[in-house]
Amino acid sequence: MALEKSRILIIGGTGFVGQYIVRASVRTGHPTFALIREGSAGSDPDKARVIDDFKAAGVTIVYGDLHDHASLVKAIKQVDVVISTVGHDQIADQPKIIAAIKDAGNVKRFLPAEFGNDVDNVHPVDAAKKLFDTKVQIRRIIEAENIPYTFVVANFTASYFLPSIGEAGPWSPPTEKVVIMGDGNAKVIFNCEDDIGTYTMKAIDDPRTLNKILYLRPAENVYSQNELISLWEKKTGKKLERIYVPETEVLKQIQEAPEHRKLPLSIHHTAFVKGDHTNFEIDPEKGVEATQLYPDVKYTTVDEYLNRLL
Template identity: 30%
Template sequence: MAQFKTVLVAGGFGRLGKFIIDEFVANGTYNVKILSRPSSLTERISVIEKYKAVGVEVVAVEYTDHAGLVKILKGVDVVVSTVSIEAVYDEQIVLIKASVEAGVKRFIPSDFGSDHERVKHPFIVPKVRIAEHLRAHKTLEHTIFYTNYWTDTTLQFAGWDLDAHKAIVIGDGNDKFTLTHRRDIAKFVVASLKNPKARNAVHGTASEVVTWNEIIRSAEKHSGHKFEVTYRSLSEVEEQLKITKESAFETARDELFSLPPRGQGVIVENVKEEYPEIKTITIDEYLREYYANKP
């Protein structure tokens, strides 16, 4: 198995990237770089200084500059991409090409969501194409992470209002599904670099398996308020998806949260047992912290 020393995180200032950067820094055994566009640097001066103080190098280049990308990637062993969904194909395809030319050993794409085989929605297509592209490369290893819903963002994405004590649920609320906290995703990513089974593999991760009704009870316990819950039947949602004129965000949301009542909410390829050293964060812990920080 290849020994990895230098890691570059593309999108390292983003919603997930910052957690991965922090975990690599905490691990202390890797040289860590953040790839950014030059135009983004002036917006993040204080953050950049914070990272520089702990040894993180920030490098800047436009994704359209192939030669510049190759130069920056020379000497990098692993690229972890956390670019946004809007850039998940166009930016990653050039990043993969430059990684191959620069001699990068492993590429972890910006996936970190639901199983490709289960979600049938246009927004997942770029991720599928990137996965297929990576599998075709013989010299560049890959690990694809299926994390399902993120513990610390999924309630808001699902249309819940934690402060107004309102929840929206597709189905009867008793269907099981997996959650992974962003801090745990970062831990799994870092730990995977020392796991031979992660080479050219799909890594399904989960902090826990829960139901919506369990989350509602937890939210009521920690908030001290009864929640107003709107239950939408799966058949109603599926009919709406056939004729909808809603935004791409709303249709993607409904498609994603229809997985549990379809019996597809639990990540099958869960590798949590391979990492017993990782103590995962539960939704109950997240909600306890959320409400504890409220005035």
């Protein structure tokens, strides 16, 4: 007899990563619930469209708010698994979710808003340091409260970091020259958002990922920026001028950048200069690697993704 699929509540489902997680939950046959703030769609036509799409896909919309404990508990009582995909500005509010999970008392697994670097293995500066320190605090609270968890380390999302061939800033491939942080040799991991959703769904009912970090490190998606640029040059048949920016200059640029640029630049710095995606071994006591656990998943490779940009 097939096991019944876990019921999943996604908090922050209308956000960038959240939409992929919601779609993956539906795609894999889980009863899917999305927590939406009452009236939040009224002021935002894009959000209203996303919510309509959710409803059409069979997602149950539950109204509630991170700052309304009773509504959170009520929503959580309807499900088995809670996944938070809240945005950067709400990461620090997640203890409210943790408190509601404690009160509800029925949750089999909690996945906090991670889906990036392994925040226990990073060397960040500036805005990235502030964000990652907050994520570390959330991890420690979850552990201290004995809430069953999985932390998903998805590294870089393909559609955000690959269109610029790894350059910090532009949203389209370089045509003449490309700016490279550091020496361009740090190995960075890129994952297609649909695959992040698929691996996350595989993990939520898997005893092997309980109270573990799930690392997404597909062998064919680990590239240095130099290798990435060479692959792109091979596809386009055009050489790019490579402009290398030493770390001292990168740090100066981060310091002098306008507020809205500090976070993306400092996150780039952790991966492309410090090599924080790959400069440590996975501790088997604490973590597992997704492609080893789920070799059946046919993931999109960086090579295949770049073909879409041609």
